[in-house]
Amino acid sequence: MTFAQKSFEGMSRRTLLTSGLAGGLLLAFHVPVRAFNEPVQPPDDTAGKFAPNAFIRIDHSGKTTLIMPQVEMGQGTYTSISMILAEELDTDFAQVVVEHAPASDKLYGNPVFGIQVTGNSNSVRAFWKPLRNAGASARAMLVQAAAQQWQVEPASCTTSNGQVLHTVSGRRLSYGELVDAANTRTPPRDVALKDPKDFVLIGKPLKRLDTPDKTNGKAVYGIDAMLPGMKFATLMACPVFGGKVARVDDSAARKLPGVQQIVVLDDLVAVVGDHMWAAKKALDALVIEWDEGSYAQLSSNDIWRDLRAASEKDGVVAKSRGDIAKALATGERFEASYELPFLAHASMEPVNATVHLKPDSCEIWTGSQVIARVQSEGAKAAGLPVEKVIANNHLLGGGFGRKLEADMVVKAVRIAKHVDGPVKVVWTREEDIQHDVYRPVYRDTIAATLSGGKIVGWKYKIAGSAILARWLPPAFQKGIDIDAVDSAIDVPYDIPNFHVEYVRAEPPAVPTGFWRGVGPNNNVFAVECFMDELARKAGKDPVDFRRSMLGNQPRFLAALNLAAEKSNWGEPLPARVGRGVCVQPSFASFIATVVEAEVDEQGEVHLRRITSAVDTGIVVNPDTAVAQL
Amino acid sequence: MAKLTINGEQKSFDAPPDMPLLWVLRDILGLTGTKFGCGIAQCGACTVHIDGKSVRSCMLAVGAIRDRAVTTIEGIGATPAGAKVQKAWLDLEVIQCGYCQSGQIMAAAALLAAVANPDDADIDAAMAGNICRCGTYVRIRAAIKQAASGRQS
Numbered sequence: 001m002t003f004a005q006k007s008f009e010g011m012s013r014r015t016l017l018t019s020g021l022a023g024g025l026l027l028a029f030h031v032p033v034r035a036f037n038e039p040v041q042p043p044d045d046t047a048g049k050f051a052p053n054a055f056i057r058i059d060h061s062g063k064t065t066l067i068m069p070q071v072e073m074g075q076g077t078y079t080s081i082s083m084i085l086a087e088e089l090d091t092d093f094a095q096v097v098v099e100h101a102p103a104s105d106k107l108y109g110n111p112v113f114g115i116q117v118t119g120n121s122n123s124v125r126a127f128w129k130p131l132r133n134a135g136a137s138a139r140a141m142l143v144q145a146a147a148q149q150w151q152v153e154p155a156s157c158t159t160s161n162g163q164v165l166h167t168v169s170g171r172r173l174s175y176g177e178l179v180d181a182a183n184t185r186t187p188p189r190d191v192a193l194k195d196p197k198d199f200v201l202i203g204k205p206l207k208r209l210d211t212p213d214k215t216n217g218k219a220v221y222g223i224d225a226m227l228p229g230m231k232f233a234t235l236m237a238c239p240v241f242g243g244k245v246a247r248v249d250d251s252a253a254r255k256l257p258g259v260q261q262i263v264v265l266d267d268l269v270a271v272v273g274d275h276m277w278a279a280k281k282a283l284d285a286l287v288i289e290w291d292e293g294s295y296a297q298l299s300s301n302d303i304w305r306d307l308r309a310a311s312e313k314d315g316v317v318a319k320s321r322g323d324i325a326k327a328l329a330t331g332e333r334f335e336a337s338y339e340l341p342f343l344a345h346a347s348m349e350p351v352n353a354t355v356h357l358k359p360d361s362c363e364i365w366t367g368s369q370v371i372a373r374v375q376s377e378g379a380k381a382a383g384l385p386v387e388k389v390i391a392n393n394h395l396l397g398g399g400f401g402r403k404l405e406a407d408m409v410v411k412a413v414r415i416a417k418h419v420d421g422p423v424k425v426v427w428t429r430e431e432d433i434q435h436d437v438y439r440p441v442y443r444d445t446i447a448a449t450l451s452g453g454k455i456v457g458w459k460y461k462i463a464g465s466a467i468l469a470r471w472l473p474p475a476f477q478k479g480i481d482i483d484a485v486d487s488a489i490d491v492p493y494d495i496p497n498f499h500v501e502y503v504r505a506e507p508p509a510v511p512t513g514f515w516r517g518v519g520p521n522n523n524v525f526a527v528e529c530f531m532d533e534l535a536r537k538a539g540k541d542p543v544d545f546r547r548s549m550l551g552n553q554p555r556f557l558a559a560l561n562l563a564a565e566k567s568n569w570g571e572p573l574p575a576r577v578g579r580g581v582c583v584q585p586s587f588a589s590f591i592a593t594v595v596e597a598e599v600d601e602q603g604e605v606h607l608r609r610i611t612s613a614v615d616t617g618i619v620v621n622p623d624t625a626v627a628q629l
Numbered sequence: 630m631a632k633l634t635i636n637g638e639q640k641s642f643d644a645p646p647d648m649p650l651l652w653v654l655r656d657i658l659g660l661t662g663t664k665f666g667c668g669i670a671q672c673g674a675c676t677v678h679i680d681g682k683s684v685r686s687c688m689l690a691v692g693a694i695r696d697r698a699v700t701t702i703e704g705i706g707a708t709p710a711g712a713k714v715q716k717a718w719l720d721l722e723v724i725q726c727g728y729c730q731s732g733q734i735m736a737a738a739a740l741l742a743a744v745a746n747p748d749d750a751d752i753d754a755a756m757a758g759n760i761c762r763c764g765t766y767v768r769i770r771a772a773i774k775q776a777a778s779g780r781q782s
Contacts, residue, residue: 074726074763207722214727215715215734217662217702224661232656257645275656277648280668348666348674348728348762397664397728398762429667623722627768 050179052138054107062162062176064091067101069108070123072210073396076624077123079208083620087201088135092162098209100393103375116372119404121587124620136191145181146173205623222367222394225354227422234279235270237435240292241509249287256282263418270415295509303507311443311463315501316479319489322497327457331449338526343439343515349397350432353412356422362389367396369403377406381413401514405437439515440465444526453538458495463503465512486519492556492585493549520586528582542581543569559592559613567594567611589616636704646692651675653691662702662731673759676732677701683739702731710741717776725763733759737773746777
């Protein structure tokens with residue numbers, strides 16, 4: 001993407017100081033009111049620090065603060081991003097501290113999406129090159145500063161552990177000592193990156209930077225933001241999507257201790273109190289009459305009937321090779337359909353946002369995968385220009401895609417319009433599940449033909465929501481949602497006649513959004529289930545069947561062979577125990593998994609063992625990768 | 630004014646007696662390490678100790694505690710079992726998002742204080758009510774065993 005390539009060409013140090021890799025926009029420094037339990041989140045302050053770009057701040061003591069463009073929701077990205085920056089910077093990893101990035105698409109935009117977003121399992125892939133460049137460029141400026149002081153050639157200097165060394169003369173200067181001099185240097189036009197064989201951090205199972213505070217209660221999530229004078233609120237929206245508030249009887253609720261206000265908006269009711277308990281108890285005591293609107297009678301049956309009908313229509317062709325019509329008329333033909341339900345995210349941290357709205361400004365505290373969108377959507381809801389809104393990000397108690405949405409922030413701002421002072425809006429778990437932005441229902445239909453034990457033709461059709469069309473409209477091109485077809489258009493098997501279609505089918509009323517694993521979650525399930533059906537029809541072992549079609553895919557074949565070997569595939573198992581295999585082409589990784597499971601006399605399924613072979617290329621922190629398998 | 634001993638310190642606060650301890654800790658006393666997950670004692674994120682025993686604070690009326698000692702994640706490191714559990718959690722890098730882990734650590738510390746060398750059945754019984762959406766269960770089990778034995782596994 002242009003983001004990565006453009007980065008350092010012809011930019012002055014001053015430009016870089018105030019710009020991110022996307023370049024250009026000035027960083028506005030705010031000094032916001034800090035939540036009193038947020039000592040680790042000071043405003044980004046570059047005064048007296050070496051600040052060569054949007055990601056690196058080194059002070060005179062050598063303390064290196066790294067600004068995290070991607071959010072930490074458990075996946076270990078704060079550590080892996082720090083490792084990438086520190087690797088090229090050659091800093092002392094023990095001196096590294098991390099900060100959440102402020103809201104800015106320009107400075108911290110994800111190169112894949114062009115906006116500030118953590119999702120699609122791409123933090124390391126998307127930021128790999130830009131962050132290495134940022135680290136290497138900063139290192140080069142520190143080297144130049146030292147070389148000038150010593151009157152030697154920069155090429156005669158080396159760096160290690162936060163120091164520049166001149167080996168010939170034995171001189172050394174710490175990065176902290178070089179802060180002022182380095183700030184006067186110009187970032188080099190072309191900067192050499194390390195040969196991977198010289199990596200000292202990348203590839204090592206380093207300890208995570210975020211976990212110590214998670215063992216002692218010090219870690220601060222969005223839900224933990226505390227402000228002087230803060231009030232606490234919880235809300236209920238109409239249980240029917242699209243419904244409105246008709247009447248509210250709050251006579252009992254108002255009498256409860258700690259209740260301050262009942263805020264009635266067109267589509268929701270909120271209680272504001274001295275604490276969550278007062279708000280929650282009073283919410284239960286409200287008698288709310290809803291105008292349920294046009295979806296009052298909508299049922300799951302209606303949704304499935306519509307989706308099944310839609311999936312029988314022709315879709316937009318997402319991928320096609322060979323002659324599918326001819327191939328489907330050749331050999332023995334099999335068909336199947338797979339239907340996947342709506343799913344809530346249910347992250348452990350219930351949906352929440354804290355807002356302090358003033359006549360001319362707004363400040364927001366939450367944990368978001370899209371903090372710049374929180375800022376812009378918050379501004380819209382507040383009726384303020386975006387530069388008047390500060391959005392403070394936090395650790396996320398799980399994301400899974402729920403926090404790719406800003407609806408909770410919009411609702412909190414709408415409530416805050418009626419509240420004097422800061423208000424923390426926390427959803428009950430019931431509200432969190434009932435008003436999620438759900439993984440869509442999908443229906444996948446597959447027709448395939450077999451000849452001589454191999455697949456001749458494969459026609460796969462996905463029907464379901466186009467989340468991208470709503471969430472990132474420019475990415476929705478030619479009627480194809482690239483997420484909905486992910487892992488379906490790139491099935492690794494050598495199938496000569498291969499055809500994939502997509503039918504956009506939006507369920508009425510139910511909001512749909514990205515859910516962990518996104519498109520591949522649906523497609524890999526359907527594709528691999530059907531592969532097993534076909535193997536059985538062909539009378540072949542499921543691993544051999546797949547193997548025979550992976551001749552052009554050495555990395556998938558290697559993963560499959562390894563998983564088969566380590567799982568003892570083919571060796572006898574006790575009664576009621578079986579194995580299943582899956583090959584997965586997702587997020588640029590090559591994965592094969594064997595599951596060994598038991599079905600007991602009562603029909604309950606028990607997981608006995610999972611063996612996964614994962615080839616994901618260079619692994620920044622192997623322990624974090626293993627932890628998430 | 631109500632009074633409680635929390636992490637060895639006496640705290641005074643104004644709250645109705647039916648208010649669950651969770652909200653007193655979080656919203657009145659600012660001890661936000663104890664987490665809200667479900668409010669109906671089904672997820673374990675709010676686990677604290679009352680006289681060393683693991684309790685769900687989201688359903689525990691503050692008026693029912695009286696003079697019993699409350700220990701939260703902020704204070705558990707001062708107990709021998711708590712310190713061992715915290716160390717094992719970091720040694721084995723159990724934690725991912727971490728939101729449930731205050732509760733996991735509290736439940737594990739109570740288990741170790743009661744059973745010096747828990748087996749799998751003990752661990753299952755003590756930890757079954759603590760949900761983790763990141764799926765850290767395998768490492769939790771290993772860390773409890775390590776904390777019990779004091780050895781690196």
